[in-house]
Amino acid sequence: MKRLWLLGCTLLSACSLGGLDMQESWNFEPHVLDPHTFKNTWQYMQDRNRPGQDSVFNDMLQAIAYAGIDSSVYTQQGRTYILLHRDAVLRLDKKKVTPDCYWGKYLVPDRDAAGNIIPGKFRAARSWQEYRPEQVKAWLLYLIVQGEYTFSNIGPENETVQTLLPPQADTANPTSIMTLRLTNDRNSTIKLNDFLNSTTVTNVRTGGILNTNGPAHVVDRVVEFRTKP
Template sequence: MKIFRGIMNSILVLAVVATFLPGCKKLLGLSRQENYDYKKETLDPNIHMTAREFLLKRADGTPEAPNDTVFRWMKKGLDYCGLDLSEYEKAGRTFIFLHNDAVRGFNASGVMDKGLFFTFPIVNLDQNGNPIMNPLTGLPQTHPATKWEDYSKETVKNFFLYLIGEGIHNYYDLNAENRSVQSLLPPNSTATKESLLGYWDPSLPGFNGAGGKGFDPQGKFTLRIQNNADIAPIVFNDRTSSRSIGFVATNGVVHVYGAALYPSK
């Protein structure tokens, strides 16, 4: 009888495991799931290329995947500001990549309502080239950017320098506490004032009618793990959660974001 009960208990345990872990059903032969979607890439974070190669591959597409251009708008910005792409080949770095949606994101109606171009819009100028101020907010009137060329090359270059961190900071190295990371952006860099980024004041933080530096005074950003019921994202500067993380390049790690990033911690 004890032997029989032991066998029954084992069967029950296996049944429970099979119920909650669909992958185990296949192993136990209890189910034949035709739609079981196993991809090696989800288990192997290594992309076997440099961050630069990863950027270019998914910005311009390839013959095998011509529509994979999720970094196209990031590359447009890099081309415009003239940042040397060899920075994405140097070892021991954490690279923050911008999905197209992080630059210019649209809602179902086709209206831009997110992304850098929407979050840091372009200042409206009068016929004399002076900002048209809103008397209620004390801030300039604005309109969303439509292209990188709406911003100064200096500001765009500084923005991308800010998205390259020194040292490798991956999912397994981070926790729920903010880790401060030194970027390539020189301390005390200031955003020009053709957009609201030039009115962003990290010391407040918020938009300041008198103008602000726009960038973190120390050229640092923070990363931390956000614990939630779903996938735990990496939060950038306590504001923006990652879209996908932990692409291990041959020279560092890449984290991808699909919403606007504020360049101050």
């Protein structure tokens, strides 16, 4: 008898089971978010820097200003831009600065109440001003890749690319290169500097943002080229 009732439900426009109406069929239309922003990288960062609302790139914009980099650098064509989520600059875990953000990785000398350096004592930075502008500028230039690289042309094998960091500026990376690859799984994560003996592999948090002057990828951890001894 139950089988006959279920069969009847398939023939009728609506039935109820236990007092609940059966769900009517509907056509599912998949929708893929458009990665195009229709603005250049500089405009994109500015639009994502609204105090009290959305200030995800505020720390990066402060670094750019402190380092003295002209904003036109972020409007030029034919480049790939690695953008810094605020967690890449300062990330807290249980109110402690983590060692995988810039201010937690590159410690600065601690000072006493009079402003004098305490020998042998270091702490996490509290502002960009505690670093030399040249150091901040070098890191920001390293995060700009020559050429356009995104999901359409990054594969599972490492792609070695050149950055805007001048050669020999970093003794640990004298050729100023970066590697990019795509994980061969359903997540398709872009990984930066994921090579043999790398000490710092960075996963892209949000990849494939297509700005009018080139793709951008957002990271929330430090990006650097270092190898194990």
